[in-house]
Amino acid sequence: MKILVTGSAGFIGMFLSKKLLERGDIVVGIDNLNDYYDVNLKLGRLKELGVELENEHLDSSKESVKFENFTFIKADISDNVHIDKIFKENNFDAVCNLAAQAGVRYSIENPHTYVQSNVVGFLNILEGCRNYNVKNLCFASSSSVYGLNKTQPFKTSDSTDHPVSLYAATKKSNELMGHTYAHLYGIHTTGVRFFTVYGPWGRPDMAPMLFTDAILNNRPIKVFNNGNMSRDFTYVGDIVNGLVKIIDNPASSSNSWDANNPSPDISSANYKLYNIGNNKPIKLLDFIKTIEKHLKKEADKEMLPMQDGDVESTFADVDDLILDLNYQPSVNLDEGIEAFVKWYKEFYKMQDK
Numbered sequence: 001m002k003i004l005v006t007g008s009a010g011f012i013g014m015f016l017s018k019k020l021l022e023r024g025d026i027v028v029g030i031d032n033l034n035d036y037y038d039v040n041l042k043l044g045r046l047k048e049l050g051v052e053l054e055n056e057h058l059d060s061s062k063e064s065v066k067f068e069n070f071t072f073i074k075a076d077i078s079d080n081v082h083i084d085k086i087f088k089e090n091n092f093d094a095v096c097n098l099a100a101q102a103g104v105r106y107s108i109e110n111p112h113t114y115v116q117s118n119v120v121g122f123l124n125i126l127e128g129c130r131n132y133n134v135k136n137l138c139f140a141s142s143s144s145v146y147g148l149n150k151t152q153p154f155k156t157s158d159s160t161d162h163p164v165s166l167y168a169a170t171k172k173s174n175e176l177m178g179h180t181y182a183h184l185y186g187i188h189t190t191g192v193r194f195f196t197v198y199g200p201w202g203r204p205d206m207a208p209m210l211f212t213d214a215i216l217n218n219r220p221i222k223v224f225n226n227g228n229m230s231r232d233f234t235y236v237g238d239i240v241n242g243l244v245k246i247i248d249n250p251a252s253s254s255n256s257w258d259a260n261n262p263s264p265d266i267s268s269a270n271y272k273l274y275n276i277g278n279n280k281p282i283k284l285l286d287f288i289k290t291i292e293k294h295l296k297k298e299a300d301k302e303m304l305p306m307q308d309g310d311v312e313s314t315f316a317d318v319d320d321l322i323l324d325l326n327y328q329p330s331v332n333l334d335e336g337i338e339a340f341v342k343w344y345k346e347f348y349k350m351q352d353k
Contacts, residue, residue, distance in 0.1 A: 001025050002090065002093050002094075003094045004028050004030070004086070004096070005098065006029075006097045006098055006099035007031055008030060008049070009033060009046050010031065011202050012197060014045035014049060015199075015237070016240050016243050017029050018048060027070050029072050030074070030099070031099065032075060032077075032099070037204045037205055046072060050066020051065075059074065061073045077122070077124055087129075088132060094138075094247050095125060095129055095134055095137045095138075096138050096247060097125045097138070099117070100122075100170075101116075101117040102167070108166070114167055114170050115166075115170065119174075119177075122139065122178075125139070126177060129185075129187050135186065135187055136250040137181075137187050137189045137190070138191075139174060140171075140194060141175055141273070144167055144168035144171060145163060145171050145175070146160055146314070147161075147162045147164045147168055152315040153316060154315060154317060156264070156265035156273040156275055156320065157264065157265050158264075178191055182267065182270050183269040183271070187270065188251045189269075189271050189272075190246050190250070190251040190273070191273045191274070192243065192246060192273075193273065194234070195232040196231040196232055196233045197235075198235065199236035199340055200340055200342075207231075207287070208291065208340055212295065215291065215295055215300075221299045223284065223288070223302065223304065224306055227283075227284050227303065228312065229283075229284040229312055230282060230283045230313045230314070231281060231314050232279065232280065233333060235329070235331035235339075237331055238276075238278065242276040251272035252270050253267065253269060277329075279318050281313060281314065286333075288301070290334060290337045293337075294337050
């Protein structure tokens, strides 16, 4: 297949692109390489895909020297002219839209950025699929959409009408927009709600990187809600395995659809929502202990109240993904953190102390 992966220099996007390339798919990856976090980390991910760029010389298009079937294009999904051109010049069999402005807390400070990237940008992807007859689309949503919902584990059939951050609201809007295009234009559309993804090459604004950096540099780590939090931490390799299964099995209409009692995760259209998680929530303090174990160093903890836009717990019900696509997360926390710490020390040239 020829597949467009947006956000290909991102955390999940790089691993997905690599997985698809290794099995022989043709991949066109796009990313705007913005400076939300250190661009050098994004350039390092592209190097894993065989594309070597210098920070001061970011080419708009670059062939891979590692994978003959990979092309990288520097592009912003909110640029409708450029995105239309990319669709027009390629005959994509499938699209996986992972490009987005991420981060719950950052959305409180920079709301316009989120609407431009996550709403306008996603509309451009939908229009590209519509105008150039791409019938297989999957896109990134988030566990954040569950908002004020306290019933756990979170099920895709649950209501998600009460988000607590603008980031979550933009992801909810993506799900509604995706359904609309599935209904109007027959695009087989699958939304994927990610649950706290971690692993090598992860984002610097997420807990594993923040904690590891602080511990190794003798700074206190910020522990919100006094540590009374849990997350369904999911290793990036398990996330990617699930995404590949979704790409290979486009959504179809559901025989269980009931217009008199509609469930938000299925439809009479070719539309489906899935959770991708580990199905095993882990307490934040246990997560920190695992990092301490592999760093062989104890953290200095600064206990703080809950932050605006955050939630106390996440827990994914992945029964549908297991039943439909035989999804099986296989990497436990100890293995995942060990791999992350090993990568971190190599990437940042740090040695055991």
